[in-house]
Amino acid sequence: MTPTNPRIAVVGAGPAGLVCARVLQRHGVEVAVYDADASVDARDAGGTLDLHADSGQIALEDADLLPAFMALARPEGQDKSSLDQHGTVLASFVADDGDTAAPEIDRGQLRTMLAANVAPDTVRWGHKLVAATPLGEGTHRLEFANGTHAEADLVIGADGAWSRVRPLLSDATPRYSGVTFIDVNFEDVDHRHPQIARLVRHGHMFANDGDGRAIIGQRNSNGQVRGYLGLRTDLDWHVRAGVDLDDPAAVQRFLRKEFSGWADQFLPFLTDSDGGYRNRPLHALPAPLTWPHTPGVTLLGDAAHLMSPFGGHGANLAMLDGAELAAAIAEEATIDAAITRYESVLLPRSGPLAVGANEALDDFFATKAFDPADVPDHGAEHQRYQENAAAYRRRQVSR
Missing domain, CATH: 3.30.9.30 (D-Amino Acid Oxidase; Chain A, domain 2)
Structure with a gap:
């Protein structure tokens, strides 16, 4: 890479930003992560996530944290039931013994596990980004609400739905x-x-x-x-x-x-x-969302592809984004080449999934009678996750 020791700043210590930092450090690349929260557990992180074999679990494998995840995960949490307003069960799914295609984990547990597995002092808690200013040649100045500032050769926006980094690339904003x-x-x-x-x-x-x-x-x-x-x-x-x-x-x-x-x-x-x-x-952000290649800055997760929670793709894609960007930074000759490689995969992958997730939300809340065809075939879905994971690994080996 050039420069020899690039200053890399990840804005946001959610799953995407922390996976990115962890994989970078496994490759010997230095990184600083900035987050507005005072600590890893300063706020309620939210509910539970299902981590898919073909995305979130691949990211954790790249981070060498898949066993740590499995120790916390709840495979039984994959069970699902669909009811009408009268309490009639319309469809149900019970995961087979040994099914680990999409086990559940609490968001707070996942964040704590990831934060505990980056180098000490990687995360600068209490650093809320208020401004990111281009300085030329891909460098940026970051200013934080606590009065501190930093400069970076690469700014990675992992700062969620209302990202302060996204305006460097796009004027898109989330829509209700x-x-x-x-x-x-x-x-x-x-x-x-x-x-x-x-x-x-x-x-x-x-x-x-x-x-x-x-x-x-x-x-x-x-x-x-x-x-x-x-x-x-x-x-x-x-x-x-x-x-x-x-x-x-x-x-x-x-x-x-x-x-x-x-x-x-x-x-x-x-x-x-x-x-x-x-x-x-x-x-949700407009989907599919794209942006022009811009030296020294890119996006991960909700900052790049905020979508409906239906389908469970958001956090899974975010973590895979982080792992793939980190690998590209470690393997490419320049930061610019790494961004180009990463975005050439990120944008075409996330766009259709975001469109589908948003359509699924609209369909679920539409005014219409129940149709059994609307209930996902979770067994087939789990098989697809496993097949896609195997295909992904084959592509990585052959690259």
């Missing part, structure tokens, strides 16, 4: 999808919330009324279930409805009205949350 999740949380579910535990079981429950409303439950570790009360609605629904989001009783009244036609067994999802309600409108 028309769907909002109201997040709820249930602790010690097997004892304190047995009805929810029975519905969600070991994995995921998807309930849909065919009229733009849904309840999704996902089992996390340590007896926890995360719930997502989905609505096709306006972005300012709570303003129009006169609902104070900080008033749990007001939110409950709204939810009881919205889900009034649903079976009583779903009522605890609306009323029994441990810790209140969180409004989470779903946004």
